[in-house]
Amino acid sequence: MAAQNKILLLDDDDQMLELYQELLKQLPSQPDVQVCNTGARAIAMLESEPFTLLITDLRMPKMDGLQVLAIVRRKFPQLRIVVLTGVLDEEYRSRAYAQGVEMFWQKPSSVEDIKLFQDCVESMLDRATQAPEGFRGVQNKSLVDLVQLECLSRSSSLLHITRGGLHGKIWIQNGEIIDAATTNMSGEEAFKEILSWKGGNFEILPADPARPRTINNSYQGLLLDTAQALDESKGPPPGAEADAQTAAPNPSGLAALGHFEGVSFVLSIPPDEKAAVEAWSLENSQEVALWARDTHRRLARIGESLHAGELTGATGIGLLENWALRPHAQKGLLCVGFRPAVGADEVEQTMNHVFDKWAS
């Protein structure tokens, strides 16, 4: 008989702990659900006995969930982790996934959500029972290391890589990279694109022998080409040639964002108002940047006065052009223009991809 799964539930709200403990106890596998209300206590409990799964809140006083994740990932690489939070924030989500969590859930708010949450946790426990072998916790390896590892061992597999809303796949057959794909690219181009992502999550899925080969370069050649392309995309070394006062087009960086369907211009506006903006396919970048900064300030003010929560973005729909504006805590603002044929929903969807790529 399989050992009983153990779940550790961490939340600073005792009522939530009680509630989720009840919900998780109802799972078909009847796991042993233990609870704690501080990060320090959770770590102590994990040290004292093995758990299959940690379910943690993110916003907690003293040690917050991300700090707990950082410690737990390092100390207990085998442990599966689910984040359960009341705040749906892309940055939190990206940071949590970068720490290697299995799932990021907003606290369920309907009976259907609760059922879905229970099903996902049950499925995760089931997988933990069925596949107890293998190593986990290689989040500090680069994607290049991972690809090399798969190729050197002449594996056949499908690497599924995610970074925020970005998804990429690399097909490996007998140690050779045969194809790659992202949402809007395929083949070598997609491979280089995926390797340019600076972090994220991966899954090694079963091989797909029926996948047609589109990449014929050797994996060594591909990695070399990719490394070279990435070096070039970083631009000249500091001091080589820089005109910090003008918004120069940035063909290596922003042009890649212009490849997304329907995009007509891209404008990257750093948080420092004295720093130069970067633009692609936009003539009056300084004027638009001024407007974008001013608009962001005004909208943030409105949000503050209404207690509406963080400003996550804005979109504009017009006869001649559509646009979307998104703030990023470190990188500033991204303003993207879209051709008028792109509908409002499509603008938002494409903007998600463009923003994830820009932020990465």
Next chain:
Amino acid sequence: MGFLTKLTQKSGLHRLPSGTFTVDPHGNIVSSTVPQWVPEAQVREIGREILAIFKAAAAARLQFSEMKVQYAAFKITAREMRGGAMIFLSPRTSQALAPS
């Protein structure tokens, strides 16, 4: 459904207004269905900020007639109307925020 109430208790709820109002090109409120507990000055200020955004956009040669603004818990839709604007305020429900 008592437990569903408990689920949403933690977030510390603020009352968010829901309604529509129109402002003329000078920022005066022409009509409003925004609840009365929202101070009129606050509604007027939102209108003026939105009008300023539309005007500044035209100066920056960005032409658009509708703007949607998303906050973590709120949504504003604004339509430009011959120099004035019609503004829709709507709280985002927790269901709408749920992961897809």
